[in-house]
Amino acid sequence: MSGWRVARIAGADIIVRPSLVLIGIVLVIVFAPQFESLGAGPNPYVTSVVFVLSLFLSVFLHELAHLAAARWFGMTVPSVELHLLGGETRIEGDSRHPWQELVTAIVGPLCSLILGLIALWFAAATDGVTHSVLWSVGFINVLIAIFNMLPGLPLDGGRVLRALIWAVTGSEAKGVRVAGWIGRLAALALVAIAIAMMLGDDVFALGRALLVLAVALFLWQGASYALRHGVAIARIGALDARDLMRDEPPPPESVPISVDLSGRELLVALAENPANSYALIDDEGRVVGTLFSASVDRAYREAG
Numbered sequence: 001m002s003g004w005r006v007a008r009i010a011g012a013d014i015i016v017r018p019s020l021v022l023i024g025i026v027l028v029i030v031f032a033p034q035f036e037s038l039g040a041g042p043n044p045y046v047t048s049v050v051f052v053l054s055l056f057l058s059v060f061l062h063e064l065a066h067l068a069a070a071r072w073f074g075m076t077v078p079s080v081e082l083h084l085l086g087g088e089t090r091i092e093g094d095s096r097h098p099w100q101e102l103v104t105a106i107v108g109p110l111c112s113l114i115l116g117l118i119a120l121w122f123a124a125a126t127d128g129v130t131h132s133v134l135w136s137v138g139f140i141n142v143l144i145a146i147f148n149m150l151p152g153l154p155l156d157g158g159r160v161l162r163a164l165i166w167a168v169t170g171s172e173a174k175g176v177r178v179a180g181w182i183g184r185l186a187a188l189a190l191v192a193i194a195i196a197m198m199l200g201d202d203v204f205a206l207g208r209a210l211l212v213l214a215v216a217l218f219l220w221q222g223a224s225y226a227l228r229h230g231v232a233i234a235r236i237g238a239l240d241a242r243d244l245m246r247d248e249p250p251p252p253e254s255v256p257i258s259v260d261l262s263g264r265e266l267l268v269a270l271a272e273n274p275a276n277s278y279a280l281i282d283d284e285g286r287v288v289g290t291l292f293s294a295s296v297d298r299a300y301r302e303a304g
């Protein structure tokens, strides 16, 4: 993984991707002439740098909101990455529930919306260069909130939709498929928008169109990744030793494993102790039932 680890918060590595620096420079160059046309401050580039840094700070706060919610629910968060499109909070955990997933996803856009409204409120009470920067930061934060709530993966709205479908149908894999395909459609729609922008005669049209194309590419890759891996991860997450247990005494050659295993931990335990059947053991070391590896295979294939 390429990137710089700049901090560690609540057990998560905060990683800055080199692409963030690149996009920062591009944004400063794109926005400086606009600040100049607004007559904002003695040096439009200084204004533009302040604006871009405020923007990155608000994206960071958006990611911190995801991190705080995930940690609140006891999920593991190995890293928070700040990159081209803002950020990505990687969340792991086999004990996730759809409603926890929904709350964890929705707090990010909510944070952006609140930050945006606060900035717009302060912008209304100021003038000159402060007004221009606050207004731009407020506007973009509201835009980030709205864009992130589009119901396609890998966006926050896609995670909300996945959680809703998961809650209603009981299948996370179904949620991944629907939200993944909507993410791909959103990417294609952005490509169409970028092409339309390039046809405009505005001098900044090409720069903006390229930004939109970069966003489209990011969306397509994230949605495709979700469709490729998310379905398998969801199927694994749905496995639970207790659910698959047979209420019968284990055959003599059975390997003992804990009845509390589920998801990836269960698969790891089975892979480390290959056998046709397992004696499921509770906290007090009592055998409570039998798990057949064939039942695990079948459950994986039939999930979602």
Ligand SMILES: [Zn+2]
Pocket (backbone or CB within 6 Å): 062, 063, 066, 108, 109, 148, 156
């Ligand atoms: Zn987010």
